[in-house]
Amino acid sequence: MKEKKHYSLKLYVTGLSPAVQESITKMEEILTDKFGENFDLEVIDVLSRPELAEGEKIFATPTIIRLLPEPVTKVILDLRSKERVLIGLNLIELKKEIADAIGDMKGEKKG
Numbered sequence: 030m031k032e033k034k035h036y037s038l039k040l041y042v043t044g045l046s047p048a049v050q051e052s053i054t055k056m057e058e059i060l061t062d063k064f065g066e067n068f069d070l071e072v073i074d075v076l077s078r079p080e081l082a083e084g085e086k087i088f089a090t091p092t093i094i095r096l097l098p099e100p101v102t103k104v105i106l107d108l109r110s111k112e113r114v115l116i117g118l119n120l121i122e123l124k125k126e127i128a129d130a131i132g133d134m135k136g137e138k139k140g
Contacts, residue, residue, distance in 0.1 A: 036060070036068035037097035041082055043090040045074050 040056075042049050053072055060068045075082040075090055085094065085103075095102040 033064070033067045034098045036064055036095065038068065039071045039073060039085070039094045039096065041073050041075055041085070041087045041090050041092045041094075043075050045072075 038060075040053070042053075053070075057070055060070060073081050075087065082090075089105045092103060092105050094104075
């Protein structure tokens, strides 16, 4: 039986506005649907914990880091580059759901 990969992610944000919190919840739901219990997502507010951002050399938010599975990948989330984010994190199979979550995080309207 093939062992399932465990995904470990850190998401760095600036502030925890209601819109950001809603996007985080949606992203957690998407990850749960796709990976079950095989992931963890740590959300770090750089306003509350600047030392963590400094330690990881986070210079822009939102930034997501995939720690597992290796190799470690760091991507600055950018709506103009959704494909690159998904490919960079090797989560292309979640393309639509994560792109929607990223859009929600940035306040993009769905049409």
